[in-house]
Structures are given as C-alpha cells and as structure tokens.
Amino acid sequence: MPHVRKQRNIPKDLLVLRHLNCRMKLLDQDKKHYFSGEKGLEGELKFDQLTENLHSECIIINGLLLKVDNNFFQIDTLIIFQKAIYLIDVKNYEGDYQFDAKHLQHIKSEKIIKDPFIQLQRCETLLHQLLQQLGFHYQVESYLVYINPEFTLYQAPQNPSVIFPTQIKSFFKKLNTVPSKLTNGHENLADLLISMDLGDYPFPQLPVYKYEQLDKRIICPCCWGVMFAENDMKLKCDKCGFEENVDKAVLRCVKEFKILFPDWKITTNIIFEWCSIVRSKRTIRRILQKYYQPCGQGKHCYYI
Ligand SMILES: [Zn+2]
Known part of the structure; x- marks a missing residue:
C-alpha cells in the first residue's frame, strides 16, 4: 500500500489570486496567471487521487520546492520505490496542440508553450545532484503526464517518458507491478526531502492591491x-x-x-x-x- 507522506499544499500566490479574483477586477495577465494556476492544481489533485489507489509499497510526496546550488526546482509528485525514485510532472493542458521542436503550440489560439519535457529533464538533473550531495544512490525515472482527457498533441515524438491521457491506465498498471520492499532508509530519505521543502517561491509575482479597493x-x-x-x-x-x-x-x-x-x-x-x-x-x-x-x-x- 502506498504511504502518502506529504499532502499537496495550495501555493500561496494562487490563494492570494483566488481571493483577489472574487473581490476585485484583475488585469488580464493576472487573470491568465490565476486561471492557469487553478487549472494546474486541478490536474495535480486529479493525479493525487490516482496515486492514492496504487497497490505497491511506496512513499508518495506531493509537491516539493527544493533548492540545490542556488537553483530552485519544483516537483509535482515523487514516488519512492525500493530501487527507484519516480519523478512526475503533471500537465493539465486541454485542447489540440501541435508539437514543434522545443514547443507546443495551441492550434486555435497559436499560443506557444515551452515543451514541459525540457523542464522535467532539468528537474531530474537537479534531483540527481541533490541526492548525490545527500549521499543517496537511487535510480531516478522521470515522467511527464498529460492528465486531461481532452488533450491531443499532434506530431508528438515517441517518448516513453511522456504519458498521454490514453496511456495513464497502463502507466498505473506498470506502477502497480514495480517490485518494492521499503526500509528505514527510504523513510529517512522521504523525511529529509520533506524537511528541505521551501513551500513557496520567495518572490511571487502578484498584482498590487489595497484593502480599500476590495469588495x-x-x-x-x-x-x-x-x-x-x-x-x-x-x-x-x-x-x-x-x-x-x-x-x-x-x-x-x-x-x-x-x-x-x-x-x-x-x-x-x-x-x-x-x-x-x-x-x-x-x-x-x-x-x-x-x-x-x-x-x-x-x-x-x-x-x-
Ligand atoms: Zn455557492
């Protein structure tokens, strides 16, 4: 049975935006920032429900902001198995996108997003570095999970580390067959990582607001x-x-x-x-x- 060691926190900047959105008129850019935050959180929470139902012995850590050598990196979900650590990034993009070199482009609006897989690779490198500094030698496997059933990516390259909505079921089947027996060493690693969690980015980008202007x-x-x-x-x-x-x-x-x-x-x-x-x-x-x-x-x- 999985052991959820850390529940997901709602980021403070998202909470501020959520409360402001009900009480004042946000600028378009702040509104966009707010809605994409809510959308991302919704996807992560959906993913949490799936990991809670895993059968294998593992430790789940939901949401970490870590720092190594002055580089911040954010982890959506970390699953610790006996021999490997699974690093998972969840994206809740919706609609039809086209893959193009290092970008995804939303077909209707032509809006371009940086390929989240590049971000995930950076995250994996930094996690490796951190584990090494802490003296742990686990294998790290990273996955990018597109969780929204209404997401399509045209011309996506074949990449076993990218899980599309139609592959989520088999991905979880695979996770359920990972052989795993945990020891105190795994527990200690989980405790250590959670103790290093910074919670929120130190300088969130927030709109300026005054008490008087809020409803x-x-x-x-x-x-x-x-x-x-x-x-x-x-x-x-x-x-x-x-x-x-x-x-x-x-x-x-x-x-x-x-x-x-x-x-x-x-x-x-x-x-x-x-x-x-x-x-x-x-x-x-x-x-x-x-x-x-x-x-x-x-x-x-x-x-x-
Ligand atoms: Zn109501």
Whole structure:
C-alpha cells in the first residue's frame, strides 16, 4: 500500500489570486496567471487521487520546492520505490496542440508553450545532484503526464517518458507491478526531502492591491458566489444554495484576510467590515474570542 507522506499544499500566490479574483477586477495577465494556476492544481489533485489507489509499497510526496546550488526546482509528485525514485510532472493542458521542436503550440489560439519535457529533464538533473550531495544512490525515472482527457498533441515524438491521457491506465498498471520492499532508509530519505521543502517561491509575482479597493463580502467556498445571511446563525450562497454556520464562515474569512494582509492586526472592527453581511459586531467579537487569543484591552484589542 502506498504511504502518502506529504499532502499537496495550495501555493500561496494562487490563494492570494483566488481571493483577489472574487473581490476585485484583475488585469488580464493576472487573470491568465490565476486561471492557469487553478487549472494546474486541478490536474495535480486529479493525479493525487490516482496515486492514492496504487497497490505497491511506496512513499508518495506531493509537491516539493527544493533548492540545490542556488537553483530552485519544483516537483509535482515523487514516488519512492525500493530501487527507484519516480519523478512526475503533471500537465493539465486541454485542447489540440501541435508539437514543434522545443514547443507546443495551441492550434486555435497559436499560443506557444515551452515543451514541459525540457523542464522535467532539468528537474531530474537537479534531483540527481541533490541526492548525490545527500549521499543517496537511487535510480531516478522521470515522467511527464498529460492528465486531461481532452488533450491531443499532434506530431508528438515517441517518448516513453511522456504519458498521454490514453496511456495513464497502463502507466498505473506498470506502477502497480514495480517490485518494492521499503526500509528505514527510504523513510529517512522521504523525511529529509520533506524537511528541505521551501513551500513557496520567495518572490511571487502578484498584482498590487489595497484593502480599500476590495469588495467586502463572504465568498462561497463551493462556487465562489456571494453568501448572504439567512439569519444570525446561518449563511447561504446566492448561487449554489450552500449553507454554512456563521462561525465557520467568519473563520474562513479571517483566514482569507490573513493571507491577503499578513501584517495587519485582526480586530473586531476590521473583521466586521470585512465580513459585511454579518449584521452584529457582537457576533464577530464572540467568534474571535472563542477561536483566537485576545491581546490588549478595549479599543486596542486584537487577536492572534
Ligand atoms: Zn455557492
């Protein structure tokens, strides 16, 4: 049975964009960046569901950002078997593309993407280098998986390391037959790699935003529609009908606020304004007092 050692985190820049997209009008380039981030994450999560159902003995690490000799490299999925480490990059491209030397070109829009296989090779080299420095000698096998069933790549060269949607089933059959018996050494390697994970890139490219320009509202976690207050205790989504207890909704909003404004203090007044549809300031105070630690007195009280 596989052991999922690390669950996938949502990148912080994607979270910021997701929250901003519901609360302001993003520029076209930011919107593109945001949608491609969501699309990529969707593909990775789909792939995670497949790896969770593997039968062979292996360790799965989902999402790592590592650094070796000042070079950053990102790993979508790492699967540790007894004798080999599988390095997997997942792409969720959709539509018809044409392969051309070092690029893929979307046929309709003519948009060009750098061949992700080149990126994967770079990643493999850097992983090798890192393993060597750490004193591990495993074989690394890397694969590029196109996961979207509506993806077609015309004139793709034959490459056993590239897995197309129609080949995913047989790829997993193959993974299920990898003979594997894990030891403490494999566990140690997994722990070590996870401890080296940097989480997010140090300088994310994000749009400039100000508190004043953002819509103050509670966003539905299911469809990103707008929630309204059914009564003092319950909120409901305008669009999909999702219902949520007021405590849960406010706590979600506080989290969101902290992602967008990590340096700001959480006060009753600011969260009351941020959640706008919660009618009573006392409700906000009660929730903050219940789930957070108050600091300071009276007007200057804030929560951590
Ligand atoms: Zn909804």
